[in-house]
Structures are given as structure tokens and as C-alpha cells.
Amino acid sequence: MKRRTFFVMLILFLVFLNSMILIVSTVILNDKLSADRERCLAEHYVIASSLIGDMQALEQRGNAVEENIAQLARSYSRYLQGKSGGLAVAYSGKWIYKSADPMPAGSPEIPPDTEQKQERMVYMKDGTSPVLCVYGSFPAPWQDYGLLYVGDLKDTFSSWRYTKNFLFLMGAVMMFVMAFFLSQFLNLIFRPLRQISGASAKIAKGDYGSRLLVRGKDEVAGVARNFNLMAEQVEIQIQRLREIAEQKQQFVDNFSHELRIPLTAIYGYAEYMQKALISEEERYECTRFIMSECGRLQNMADQLLDLALLKHGEDERKAEDCSVAALFEQSGRVMRVKAEEKGIRLSYAADRDFSIPGNMEQLLILLNNLIDNGMKASRPGGEIRVSACLKESGAVVEVEDQGIGMAPDQIAHIKDAFYRVDKARSRAAGGAGLGLSICDSIVLLHHGEMDFFSEPGKGTVVRLCFPLGKGKDFTDF
Amino acid sequence: MAEILIVEDEFSINELIRRNLNLTGHRCTQAFDGLAAADLLENGKFDLLVLDIMLPGLDGYQVFERAAGTPTIFLTAKSELTDKLKGLAMGADDYLTKPFQMLELAARVEAVLRRTKKVETEFRMGELKCDFDRHQVFLDERAVECTPKEYELLEVLIRNRNIALSREKLLDLVWGYDFDGGTRTVDVHIQRLRRKLHLENHIKTVYKLGYRLEVRE
Numbered sequence: 143m144k145r146r147t148f149f150v151m152l153i154l155f156l157v158f159l160n161s162m163i164l165i166v167s168t169v170i171l172n173d174k175l176s177a178d179r180e181r182c183l184a185e186h187y188v189i190a191s192s193l194i195g196d197m198q199a200l201e202q203r204g205n206a207v208e209e210n211i212a213q214l215a216r217s218y219s220r221y222l223q224g225k226s227g228g229l230a231v232a233y234s235g236k237w238i239y240k241s242a243d244p245m246p247a248g249s250p251e252i253p254p255d256t257e258q259k260q261e262r263m264v265y266m267k268d269g270t271s272p273v274l275c276v277y278g279s280f281p282a283p284w285q286d287y288g289l290l291y292v293g294d295l296k297d298t299f300s301s302w303r304y305t306k307n308f309l310f311l312m313g314a315v316m317m318f319v320m321a322f323f324l325s326q327f328l329n330l331i332f333r334p335l336r337q338i339s340g341a342s343a344k345i346a347k348g349d350y351g352s353r354l355l356v357r358g359k360d361e362v363a364g365v366a367r368n369f370n371l372m373a374e375q376v377e378i379q380i381q382r383l384r385e386i387a388e389q390k391q392q393f394v395d396n397f398s399h400e401l402r403i404p405l406t407a408i409y410g411y412a413e414y415m416q417k418a419l420i421s422e423e424e425r426y427e428c429t430r431f432i433m434s435e436c437g438r439l440q441n442m443a444d445q446l447l448d449l450a451l452l453k454h455g456e457d458e459r460k461a462e463d464c465s466v467a468a469l470f471e472q473s474g475r476v477m478r479v480k481a482e483e484k485g486i487r488l489s490y491a492a493d494r495d496f497s498i499p500g501n502m503e504q505l506l507i508l509l510n511n512l513i514d515n516g517m518k519a520s521r522p523g524g525e526i527r528v529s530a531c532l533k534e535s536g537a538v539v540e541v542e543d544q545g546i547g548m549a550p551d552q553i554a555h556i557k558d559a560f561y562r563v564d565k566a567r568s569r570a571a572g573g574a575g576l577g578l579s580i581c582d583s584i585v586l587l588h589h590g591e592m593d594f595f596s597e598p599g600k601g602t603v604v605r606l607c608f609p610l611g612k613g614k615d616f617t618d619f
Numbered sequence: 620m621a622e623i624l625i626v627e628d629e630f631s632i633n634e635l636i637r638r639n640l641n642l643t644g645h646r647c648t649q650a651f652d653g654l655a656a657a658d659l660l661e662n663g664k665f666d667l668l669v670l671d672i673m674l675p676g677l678d679g680y681q682v683f684e685r686a687a688g689t690p691t692i693f694l695t696a697k698s699e700l701t702d703k704l705k706g707l708a709m710g711a712d713d714y715l716t717k718p719f720q721m722l723e724l725a726a727r728v729e730a731v732l733r734r735t736k737k738v739e740t741e742f743r744m745g746e747l748k749c750d751f752d753r754h755q756v757f758l759d760e761r762a763v764e765c766t767p768k769e770y771e772l773l774e775v776l777i778r779n780r781n782i783a784l785s786r787e788k789l790l791d792l793v794w795g796y797d798f799d800g801g802t803r804t805v806d807v808h809i810q811r812l813r814r815k816l817h818l819e820n821h822i823k824t825v826y827k828l829g830y831r832l833e834v835r836e
Contacts, residue, residue: 403629410719410721413720413721417721417782419823424638
């Protein structure tokens with residue numbers, strides 16, 4: 143592109159420059175020739191007038207003009223030799239005198255067209271050197287005589303040729319100067335393009351952070367600015383994809399780790415039963431371990447399936463208005479039994495009945511999961527309070543326990559799949575470490591927020607907040 | 620017989636390891652988190668530490684630093700090379716990844732104990748005595764003539780006592796991988812051992828599996 147532009151511009155410049163030189167030199171030549179023409183005409187006039195004067199004098203003295211005219215003409219031609227001119231005199235169609243120099247070779251023939259006697263005619267003859275000829279007949283009574291004046295154009299042409307050559311030489315020099323500046327200029331113009339190409343090559347190689355320096359406000363700067371915008375978007379998207387891939391990888395890693403523990407136990411106890419000498423009591427214990435580990439796997443599979451369905455939004459259960467009273471009642475039916483088993487008091491309280499837009503089943507899973515977490519964190523004799531109220535920000539549901547609580551760095555990880563605040567306790571209770579991941583997905587589906595307020599040793603408050611206006615677009619989330 | 624501390628936060632797996640090690644006559648102490656393990660290490664002396672890496676409280680590496688030279692086998696679900704290298708670079712004696720097999724655990728424990736000279740030098744059961752250093756077998760304090768293969772088979776059975784060993788496994792352990800003979804060889808040698816050493820009631824044939832030396836301790 144740059145090369146092409148360079149050559150096209152250079153050729154245009156050359157054509158333009160050379161035609162200018164051509165035109166100028168032609169004008170100069172024409173100018174010089176017309177000056178020469180004037181000069182020759184003047185010379186012709188002067189010589190012709192003097193010659194006529196001399197001829198009149200000869201006639202008055204009674205001398206024959208015809209015999210002496212050559213004599214007269216010779217003296218003039220001698221005078222003309224200094225000016226590199228030449229003379230020829232014709233009488234009734236024949237040359238009666240010719241000076242030696244600078245007659246054109248093969249030399250003026252019979253003066254052309256002697257009919258037009260009063261007119262002088264100027265013409266050029268080409269030969270070894272171009273000459274300018276002026277021919278005119280004498281006025282009456284010597285109309286039979288004619289004078290040819292030949293002016294030499296050698297000087298004119300040679301000086302013109304010199305000027306012309308000089309101009310072309312200068313043109314050639316100008317061409318190199320022009321070529322130099324043009325290439326510099328094009329480099330300047332094309333530099334941003336080169337930078338853009340370099341930056342895109344870098345991006346193509348995976349260096350998504352490379353940017354262009356934007357200078358000025360012209361079109362190229364606009365391109366650079368847009369390029370930077372594009373690169374930024376690409377970088378952001380790539381970053382997002384990487385994060386998602388990392389999360390997935392993390393999930394798979396954790397998942398395989400989680401799988402390995404029950405598998406190790408199941409395999410181990412089965413092998414132990416097969417190979418070791420064991421008592422009936424031991425056999426019972428081993429099978430109990432195997433069965434509880436299988437239960438854990440089952441639990442994990444169920445929760446994973448729930449999570450997958452929620453994450454992909456394939457759950458097509460409809461959004462409805464869920465009454466808080468109904469929600470609490472259904473939750474209470476299941477959870478009160480569990481709470482009693484563990485010796486934990488569980489209470490529900492709502493200032494008045496109102497509706498949360500969402501899916502009853504999912505909200506129930508969410509609430510029960512949170513209460514379950516609270517119970518796992520509580521000591522026997524502890525208390526869990528579930529409350530609901532309407533605020534400006536939306537429907538707020540809180541689950542409060544007085545259990546062991548969490549440190550801030552634990553809260554930061556609590557929503558990660560397979561994260562457990564207390565591994566041994568959670569596993570002993572059959573948890574798969576997916577409960578809060580599921581809760582988080584449900585809250586997200588309902589456009590809500592879930593916040594944790596906790597202090598180690600004092601207990602935890604989980605606050606759910608659901609906006610009330612956004613119920614309608616629940617299904618197409 | 621060695622004192623072994625098992626540090627593993629998973630109750631079921633900790634229990635599994637304890638039961639396995641008890642079979643071959645080791646005494647085990649269990650710890651379920653890093654801090655408890657550190658306490659036990661401070662107050663008692665152990666011949667071997669079976670240590671999980673991912674532990675609540677202190678992690679396995681931190682516990683290992685406090686173990687002060689106790690021979691250690693790291694135990695982890697992670698099988699990544701970097702973890703292995705880190706454990707071994709810190710001076711661990713061996714590595715075991717979950718899931719593991721009984722014989723693998725027993726063999727590694729045995730190997731580490733042998734390296735650290737904590738392995739038993741003789742085995743007694745009733746009137747039978749086996750001297751591991753001199754490779755000799757006594758019955759009522761009288762030496763019994765045994766072929767080298769018979770002795771080796773007996774030692775393998777004793778080292779893995781109470782665990783059923785398949786005929787193929789016994790071939791591997793006693794005769795080596797390149798042995799061409801069939802599993803009949805094992806049966807013949809077992810018969811001879813039973814007869815020579817009056818072990819008919821101790822070397823039991825386990826249905827479909829192989830043989831087990833049963834020792835009540």
C-alpha cells in the first residue's frame with residue numbers, strides 16, 4: 143500500500159514537473175525566436191534602406207546599378223560578419239550576390255514568391271544549424287531587386303538548449319528530493335497503521351493487554367481509538383471466559399476430591415471385609431460405614447443435579463406469589479421435627495403476611511437449607527429464629543442462630559461449592575458442601591441478595607432480600 | 620509391633636487405617652485434626668506417623684514440622700506431583716494416595732519401619748518361633764529345616780498376618796514376577812508349611828481368594 147502510494151505520487155510528480163519544464167522551455171524558445179525575428183527584420187530593414195540609398199546615389203551619378211550592386215552588398219556583408227549574419231541579393235529571379243557565411247547549406251534557392259513584392263517574408267531553414275531568413279523586394283523603381291537577410295540562430299538555440307538541460311537536471315534533482323520527502327511523509331502517515339498491525343499481531347498471539355498510543359484527532363487516531371476499544375472488549379471477554387473456565391476447573395477438582403473420600407472408604411471397608419479375619423460385630427460396623435458413605439454419595443448426586451438444573455435455568459417451574467405464612471408453615475412442618483431431634487428451639491415470625499414473587503418449591507429449599515446450616519452450627523439447647531418483614535428495598539427474610547459463627551475469611555468462601563467451615567462436623571452430618579451453592583443459585587434466580595453477618599462464638603444472621611417489582615421476568619431469566 | 624499415630628480428619632478413613640494396621644499387630648493412636656496430633660506428638664513417642672495433608676487446625680505439613688524426626692507416611696487424596704514432591708522434599712519417608720489398597724498400606728508401613736529399624740526381629744506363636752535376622756524357623760526351640768522359598772513364604776504370611784493373600788500375590792511376593800510356574804506351586808508350598816510347622820489350624824484357605832495366616836493377639 144505504502145509502496146504503491148509512493149510510486150503513484152512520484153510518477154504524478156514527475157509527469158507534472160517534466161511537462162512544466164517542457165512548457166516553460168517551449169515558451170522561452172518561442173520568446174527568443176520572436177526576439178530574433180524582430181532583430182532580423184530590423185537588420186533587414188536597415189540594410190535594405192541603406193542599400194536603396196546607395197543605389198539611388200549610384201544612379202544619380204550615372205553608374206550602372208546592376209554592375210555595382212554586388213560591390214555594395216559585399217561591404218554590408220562584411221559589416222554583418224561580426225554579427226554572424228549573411229546577405230544575398232536577387233535580381234529578376236536570380237541571385238546576383240551571396241555572402242559566404244552563414245548561408246544555409248545548399249542555400250537559399252530562388253527567392254520564393256517574388257510576386258508579393260511589398261511583403262517581407264520570414265522563414266526558418268533547418269540545416270547543420272538553423273537560420274532565420276528574411277526576404278523582401280525593394281520598393282519601386284527597384285522592384286526587380288530583392289534582399290535576403292540570413293540571421294544565425296546558433297546562439298539562440300545553444301542558450302535555449304543550455305537552459306532546457308539545466309531545467310531538466312534540476313528536475314531530476316528535485317525528483318530525488320521529492321522522493322526522499324515523500325517516503326518520509328508516507329512513513330509518518332503509515333506509522334499508526336504499522337502500529338495497529340503490530341498490536342493486532344500481538345493480540346493474535348495472545349497478548350491481550352497491548353494498546354495503541356492515540357495522538358491527535360484525525361481519522362487514523364479514530365481508528366486507533368476504536369482499535370483500543372475493541373482490544374479492551376476482547377481482553378474483558380477473554381478474562382471472563384478464563385474466570386469461568388477456572389471456576390469450572392476448580393469445581394471439577396473439588397468434585398473429584400470429594401468423590402475420592404467416600405470411594406476410598408467404601409473400597410477400603412469392602413476389601414477389609416473380604417481379606418481380614420473379622421467378627422460379626424466388625425462386619426456390622428464395616429457395612430454401616432459402607433452404607434453411610436453410599437448415602438453421602440447419593441446426597442452429593444442429588445444436590446449436584448439440583449445445582450445443575452438451577453444453574454442452567456432449566457427449571458421451568460412457574461413464578462407465583464408465595465405467601466410468607468404458607469412458606470413458614472411448610473418449612474416448619476419439616477424442620478421442627480429435625481430441630482426437636484437435636485434439641486434446638488425453632489421459631490418463625492412475620493410482622494404480617496405478604497407475598498414474595500418466586501417459586502415456592504425453590505424458596506422452600508432455600509429456607510430449609512439455611513435453617514439446616516443454622517442447626518448444624520448450633521449446640522443443643524440453642525435457638526434459631528426465622529423472621530420476615532417488608533422494607534423499602536423489598537421482602538426481607540432473616541435466619542438467625544446463636545451457634546459457633548464464622549470468621550470474615552470463612553464468610554468470603556462460604557458460597558463456593560464444596561467449601562465447609564468445619565469439615566469433620568459437616569461430613570459427619572452427611573453434608574456434601576453444596577448447600578449454600580444451591581442457595582446462592584436460587585437467590586440469583588429470584589434476583590435477590592443473600593448477606594451473612596457473623597461473629598465467631600456468637601452466631602450468624604443470614605439476610606435474604608427479594609425485590610418486589612421484578613417478579614415478572616422470573617421465568618425468562 | 621510398632622506405635623503408630625494416625626492423623627486423618629475423615630472418621631471413616633481414620634478408622635479403616637486403624638483396623639488395617641491392627642491386623643498386622645501394630646498399636647494405633649488416632650487424631651482427627653492437626654492440633655490434636657501436635658499435642659499427641661508432644662506427649663508421646665511414636666514409631667510412625669500416617670499423616671493426611673488437608674487437615675483442620677494445622678495442615679499436614681505443619682504437623683510434620685512438629686513431628687521432629689518421627690518417620691512419616693503422607694496420606695492424601697491429592698495425587699498431584701507437586702504435593703508429592705513437597706512432602707518428600709520435606710523429608711517424608713513415603714507417600715500414599717487415596718484410594719489405597721490394604722496390601723499397599725501394609726507394605727509401605729512395613730518398608731518404612733524396616734528402614735528405621737523398628738521392625739520386629741522375631742515372631743512367636745505358640746510353639747512356633749521365626750527369627751527374621753537369621754532366616755530360621757524353630758518349633759519348640761528346635762530348628763526346622765526349610766527351603767529358602769518355604770521360609771520366604773512363611774515370612775510373607777507372617778508380615779501380612781490376618782490378611783488374605785491371593786495365590787497370584789504370593790507368587791509375586793515370594794517367587795517374583797518372572798516365575799513361570801503356575802499357582803499350584805503356592806498350594807504345594809503351603810501344604811508343606813502346614814505339615815512341617817503344625818500350622819493346619821492357622822494357615823486358612825480363604826474361599827476364592829487364597830490363604831491367610833490367622834493369629835489371635
